[in-house]
Amino acid sequence: MSAPASNWQSRATEKRASILARISLEWRLSPEDLAKAEGERDITGLVQEHLEAAESRIVASDATAIVSLLRDGTFSATQVATAFCKAAAIAHQIGNCLHEVFFDQAMERAKELDTHFQKTGTVCGPLHGLPISLKDQFHVKGMDTTMGYIESQITTELLSLGAILYCKTSLPQTLLFGETKNNIIGETVNPHNRKLSCGGSSGGEGALQALGGSVLGVGTDIGGSVRIPAAFNGIFSLKPTPERLSYRDVANTNPGQNTYRSTVGFLSTSIAGLELALRATLSTEPWLRDPAVVPIPFRQEIFELYRSRAEGDGKASSRPLKLGILWTDRSVGPHPPIIRGLRQVVEAVKAAGHKIVDWDPPLQATAKRVHVSFLLADGGHDIHSHLDLSGEPLIPDLEEAFELKPPMDLLEYQRLTLEGLDYEQAYSDYWNSTAVDAVIMPVAPHAAVIPGKYYHTAYTEVINLMNYSAAVIPVTKADKSIDVPDITYEPLNDVDKKNWEAYDPEIYDGAPVGVQLVARKFEEEKILAIAEIVSACLARC
Template sequence: MTLSSWQEKAAAKAATTYSKIPQAWRLEQKDLNQAKQQVQLTGPFIQSFLGEKEKEIINHDTTVLAKKLASREYSAAQVTEAYCKTAAVAHQINNCLHEILFEQARERARYLDEYIGSHRKPLGPLHGVPVSLKDQFHVKGCDTTMGYIGWIGTFEGDNDPSKVRKVESQVVKELLSQGAVLYCKTSLPQTLMYGETINNIIGCTLNPVNQRLSCGGSSGGEAALQALGGSSVGFGTDIGGSVRIPAAFCGTYSIKPSWSRLSYRNVANCNPGQILYASAVGIMATSLETLPFMMKVLLDTEPWRRDPEVVPIPWRPEVEQEVLQRGRLTAAEGDRRPLKLAICWSDNYMSPHPPVTRGLKIVYEALKGIGYKAIDWNPPSHQALSQLHLDIIISDGGHDVNKQLDLSGEPIIPPIRETFKLREPFTAIKCQELAIQGLELCRAYSDYWESTANDDGQVVDAVIMPAAPHAAVIPGKYFYTGYTEVFNTVDYSSAVFPVTKADKAVDIADPNYKPFNEVDQKNWEAYDPEVYHGAPVGLQVVARRYEEEKVLAIARIIDQVLKKNNTTL
């Protein structure tokens, strides 16, 4: 294609998406202008465009919505309409949707209302619950572009009529089987491989909590939509932090399971042949309680029967309960095994900005206040694990990325131009060497974790650490993803929760700061208290492989303690 044709095709796609917004929900120019002038779009601003009942509905979390739908207090049509309208407004003021499925959602809601009326029971635990999806998941009847112009109107660039808009991701099938309503697909960066959300189809999605900052990536549209109230639960993917970074930046919750806990079957991906450090399907939500609820809903369908890559581990409520029980008792009350948690103040490669450090201190003091053991975390080099992860990601020499770009002739987005510049791919021998190196690094990390029992005979249960070295990030100044991608390399379970917000009056830069390296100094100099003011500060809690039940139980305990202390968002 010529330069003009890819631009025209992108513009046509964006216009088609916009055209699916009902006329009654379209904002006037004065409203759009006002939105551009706002720092914060969440809460009162976006809700000013909604009715009272709509506000009531979207302010419930998924677990409450599911109960109200099952009891018929709300109809599926009523809830679907509220979320479709909120998503429509969100897209107009925040540019966060790739696909609008409102008509399909309305039809689905009508079917569900008829079903519960005639059967006197819900279709499943998600009966009538609206679920949003990152634009990697295939839904019948609509595109999956993954930010590539060359994928518009195709199946991942393929024009095979038996596949175009006819393939369905396994997770999508599972959600529908449990009663979910699918109503939109959200924005992501071209290639997925960037910590911000920007592509040549719709441009950039900013942070609706603070529009001077990025919403993160690659599941940035999901987090932005949830922060705006346009979704209570959605699905993303994570190969280097992609469900954790956006949740931390936008003040929401997420979980990255070990990669084979949920099905990735028929989910689009960048460089899909690279499975040494595979991408994981993750869940993002407006409440922590939603995450275990959704994990259980999906695992109850026994996804391993349809996807041989999924480990046959059902949801284990007994693990949750055992951790929660330990969390209720303190050492002072006679518990012989109080929770033992570690705090990673810094990975000694990239210094956290002042708001993030303060967030860690808030959690540390809260844990000490209820009698938990809390130690410092000084593991083997995160930078080595991060670099290995990057080496594997680019091992094909950028051939897959450039192949997709060549379909339309569109340029690669500037921030990743150098990373995915076309070059000779690694040889099989080189990839094998990296695999061996990775195994050694993973073993060293596991050995360090085990060594935490040396002093008291008790191994650390989980680690609390930054999800990123900053509270959100100034667009174009994301220099390091090591705090998240290290746990893709070792394949550990990780959940993100909000702690506080950046405060220009409190979060003053340390005058004694000394950089670890040039990149660290560059990141430190990007901190501006005025710009960051009000940005969410999210942290991650990390447990080991396949410990999703444990990591969510610990996150729940911390979240409850913070709320009790009135220190959360």
Template sequence: MPFRNLLKYPGEASDNSSWEAKASAKRAATLAKIPAGWRLDEQDLDRAANERDLTRSFINQHLLPEEIAIVEQGSVSLVEGIREGRLSAVQVTRAFCKTAAVAHQINNCLHEIFFDQALQRAQELDNHLASHGTVLGPLHGLPISLKDQFHVKGNATSMGYIGWIDTYEGNPDPNLVFNVNSQVVTELLALGAVLYCKTSLPQTLMLGETVNNIIGRTLNPVNQNLSCGGSSGGEGALSALHGSSVGLGTDIGGSVRIPAAFCGIFSLKPTHNRLSYRDVANAIPGQTTYASSVGVLGNTIEAIHLVLSSLISTKPWLRDPNVAPLPWRQGIVDETLSRAGKTSRSASAGEKRPLKLGILWTDGVVTPHPPVARGLHLVVEAVERAGHKVVTWTPPSQTTAKRVHISFLTADGGHDIHRQLDLSGEPLIPQLRDPFCLRDPMSLLEYQALTIEGRDYEAAYSDYWNETSNAEDAYTEAINLLDYSTVVIPVTKADKNQDLADENYVPLDELDVKNWRAYDPEIYDGAPVGVQIVARKYEEEKAWAIGKIVYDCLRELEV
């Protein structure tokens, strides 16, 4: 459905029913926060609705050359430019605010807009640098976008629930509404960041695409035939449109990794308690056996390092007892990078032992589509050419991990989700009506049995890893059950001339039949292909460094 039919401008008639009226009013209020000079006309919206790829040249026609020069820089370059006086925080913030405003109008990717607050903050940072000659912190002046789970004082958090509009997670207490910062938000501000918008997500968070009853659907801006992924889909889409150079999302089943892979950007999902989840809104918050992680998405691999290491430098465990007291270990990064050569710029194996990587060609349930299979072969070719070793990875069945993980997410019988829906009377979106229909909660004995099964799977996976001596949602959900550290990097794009479907392929089962039939080379043409690189628990530094090495290997393959 085209964007203009979902987001009504102020003054347009609202829908009749209560929840629809609230959603319509929220859409209008969000659009009203976009400055008049940044509004697109009906002709622009029509063109956007019929364009396959909204990135680069399409969105850039709505920006000034100096704005394009800013938003196409990486996060590290931006903070360096501000620190050295070549850019001001106001210049950078205004460029990203405008780009985000255009991105939202053509791609429907924002839930909250607070550009005025951001520009005021940027001016304060510029004044601080002028007065003191020093930056406030390593993120001084860097605009950072947030998935709409993070509370920012002065702004709403709906998390895709209509009943949460203008409340604090459904609670109307004026002492809480618009008066809470998530701990990680306070840490970003202390580091000098500028916060300016919150991005779209699916109703309930429990979906690998992005659609809710407030703003409708967010499509993939690289290829509007396809999904942007979920649940941090708005972050992925905004980053692909260069409306953000780096942002925060969350991940309990692939939610920072799927959008990154779908939208052609980078992400890192850490072990769940490496960053603070304190005062972050969540679905089914009582389910902590397999907890959600705060993760980072960005346009460059360096942006991930900058934000993650900066946040950990604040010692978040001092304010959130659930965070592991584990400093950022740059020595692990440096040691890992040294295995790719004498300098981090080289991807070839150095004097020390080369990397040994395992490749999971298939989980045995859903066979990767041809572009993804080609992407995996490209990774193998690139790292082997650089002198590293690759082995086939055949771990314990990930079907078990997926079943156990989903069982925990549905263990309460959908009661938490329906409690939030009942605040407004909105229905579940169609994709969620079956898995989250209201039913009796799981019994305690069954819950405990699943806990044991999950524990045993983690042990079996660890044993396999040790024995091997190696460094569809099931591909991501297994990692959440294991709570491993994971990085996503872009590899290539689907090519209708190369990635032809094998007509003689024999599907593994009914799910594989459905997946295989969904592939159409013409429809998928140009879609990004990414891979996830997995390390053990609390190995974020190693995962990031290996991600950089593999990405550098891929770039050298292109030369």
């Protein structure tokens, strides 16, 4: 029996109030500060205005630098935790990006770490004192999870490595959405351009990092959910192959659908942060506690092998990289800022002496169709079972997609499984024929999207169907003076027409543009090294 509508509405109001109540009065913004943020298009620099000099230095550093500063005693864990808790508190007030704060718990943890360091002169693991934010799918003892278990395995692993957990970030209702909207806090917008979306489903992570409230966060990805927010917010992300990291006791939508699994991934303000997170987490040997995890430790030899393909500035060594470039998936063509971003990457990589070849794989629309079929296979019954607990409705954006329907027939499920396997094999055969090291492709056909106009998610979903490894790097920003519409463009179909007509240079101006770099299954070390090289190539130009 569903709860009355007023119940979910009042509970949502109480939740919003409880988040704010956990922010100390000294970190609360004045009405004038809030009004200023409301009137700004780009709010990425506003958090820094409220920090002390030492706090600004801390939050402006990347994850590896912070760990180093903690290790040599330049900063204490308490100083670092204070800086990030304060930054996150301000970020939420202007960016609406948190679902849960536990700053008091974080400060107690920091004091314990400082006491240990003072007594022994040693750190408590490779992540000693590093604040890490969590998408609100991961359970933390004593804290709500809006998706309820005691603690996710990866949460326990991060704590064992010395990390400090301090907040949980916003996500969309159902998780299966490329924007971040829900009935709890409404919408999380893009800090670079508040007219646009921060992406989803790890959208709050992307927004928090863009605002300076985190340098390393944990998210999940079943259709693009760590890659989309990274691209939309101008940061980096890593989507591993499922079973590389533990998903044990992580809240999820439709958890019995294991044909195309969701995967735990990382978002960071640097590639080095992604490497630190992967290396540290794998050092805990997660496969010993989660039988779904494949026992593959961090493979330093592979990482170094691919790093050796270039000098530190990205310039090719005696064995340059060979990278494929996917300009379009032949279903929905990218907007002008994305095309310019792809060209910028290609030119930078070529200028550094690496080889680029056009990438024309089997039609990716097939992968999109099969992948979506599995996400909707239960007819929305799992989603509606959760909605019925409180009586809350689906948000308008999801009403049509998740209308309650009969589950997919078993024989159809099996037929689609075989079709998916056939597609994987055809894609693999094509990859073998090209002998590329990795592929550069769009994350979406647009930069950070206008809310309500994300019509085509195939660019990320195809990678989930094949369980490939992928990293996202930032490239540029949309520029209304350069990225003018191509008046000669002929849409390929109705969806392409809708996407093309949604492009408005004025609205998109300032939106981050990122690309994804794709390798094959369980090639996380390889794609991190290649992402480092490509980023260095961009920095040279």
